[in-house]
Amino acid sequence: MPTTLAADVTAWYARAARDLPWRAPDAGPWAVLVSEVMLQQTPVRRVLPAYQAWLRRWPTPAALAADEPGDAVRAWGKLGYPRRALRLHACARAIVAEHGGTVPRELDELLALPGVGSYTARAVAAFAFGLRHPVVDTNVRRVVARAVHGRGEAGPPATARDLAEVTALLPADTGEAVRFSVAVMELGALVCTARGPRCGECPLIARCAWNRAGRPEYSGPRVRPQRFAGTDRQVRGLLLDVLREGPGPVTRTALDAVWSEPVQRERALGALLADGLIHRLPDGRYALPR
DNA sequence: TACACGTGGGC
């Protein structure tokens, strides 16, 4: 009897999976949600220590909700995209206000939470609650692009189509579907990587359309690379770092010191204030949000 | 759809 793609990936996962804390049996829905938000665009290696510290300090949504948003931004440290910290804090308050402090399990309820989009809602529903939902992230899209379509890269996301393609691969059994979802993500993270894929270790080597085609170089539309040096994003990071590193409010002079070009500096500071990442005190100094 | 949004490490 021929195996399925899902069965092959799941069998590989059983022996190759990393031991990650958010996959432990004692990781509840809140822990899974925290891990998923931290893992948005941030590598596992850097998430690990922040995740542990975060859950020790805020083991429940209610615990986080009781503290100030600035505490979340500071604890976020240098994980990057600090708006995620603000949203996770708002998420905790929403869970308390609208769900009695319990992470909801329905997709539409999860989707309504701040910072929770299509990927994270499905990941929490599947991994924390064991529900049968397709989970689509960049790893999954790359594995499908290669194994199914024979393309070297996934190209720009097409949400509806991506979801349909993964749904087509999803085992009918709920437990198997969940194991498959986490397994494909792991395969994309460890073997079917963006650069230097380890095809020799891949459980799908025999059925991979990309491999059969001789692993042709990708020629489709490319995702526009993100620049960083010299952008507003870099300036925002430098400004916020001043607040994060210091114990309390700082002067405008201290902020001005991190970027010499005044127009861009002003724009970045204004954006941070607008985002709620920074708060301006009556005395003119700046602080993390209360 | 395309763009903005942090940070650090690999090559």
Add this chain to the structure above:
DNA sequence: TGCCCAAGTGT
């Protein structure tokens, strides 16, 4: 050295 990449979301 710079460029590319890492479990996305919101607008």
